[in-house]
Amino acid sequence: MKIAGIHHVAIICSDYDRSKKFYVETLGFSIIAETFRTERNSYKLDLQVGENAQIELFSFPNPPQRFSRPEACGLRHLAFKVDDVEQSINYLKSQGVETEDIRIDELTGKKFAFFKDPDNLPLEIYES
Template identity: 55%
Template sequence: MLTISQIHHIAIICSDYEESKRFYTDVLGLTIRQEVYRAERDSYKLDLQLNGQYVIELFSFPDPARRPSRPEAAGLRHLAFAVPDVAAAKAALEQQGIAVEPIRVDAYTNRRFTFFSDPDGLPLELYEH
C-alpha cells in the first residue's frame, strides 16, 4: 500500500506574475522561500511558505491557457486556508479591496467558511478551525 505522509505543495500557474506574487505575499501573508527565473522557459518559479511550511509553487509562463473555473467543473475545486476567525479574515481581505462572499456555516461541522478568488479567478476558501 502507498504511504503518503502529507501534502508537499500546491502548484499554481498565474497570468500576471507580479500581481499574483503581491497577492500571495502582501495580501495572504505567505513568505518567499525561494524565487528562481528559468530563462529556458521564460518562467519564474516562486516557492511560498506558510508558518515555515512549504505550501505553494507559483509559476509564470508566457501566455498561459485560460482554465474554466465553474463551481462544479471537474478538477481541483478550490484551495482552502485555515483561519482562527473567518469574520476577521474576511474583513482584512475586504479592507484590501478583495471581494469576499458572505460567510456560510458548514452543515456537518458547524464551522464558518467563505470564498474569494486570487487574481486569476482561482477559488480560495477561508475555513474557521
C-alpha cells in the first residue's frame, strides 16, 4: 500500500451554523458540497482546504463532549500551512478569534501559533 496524501479531516461540531460561518467566512474555505441527511438529522459540509485536502464538517444532535488536554491521547491538533504567520494572526484577531503568541519550532526554525474553532478544537497556523 502506498498512501498518496491526506484526503480529508472530519470534524463534528456542536453548532452547525456557527462552525460553518467560522470555517467558510473566517478561515475562507470554499464549499464543495453541503448535504442534510434527514435520517441522521445531520449536516455534512465538504470544504476545500488548499489544493489537495478537505474538511468534512458534521453536525449531530447532542454530540458528546470530547475529553481534551494538550497532551491527551488522540488527535492533538489540526495545522494549516500559511505563508505569513504574523499576517494570519492579525487577520484572525480582526475577526475576533483569539490566538496564542507566535512560537518557533525548535526543529525547523519555522513560526507557528495556535487558535481554536468554535468548539475549542485546537488549530494551528504553521509557516510554509
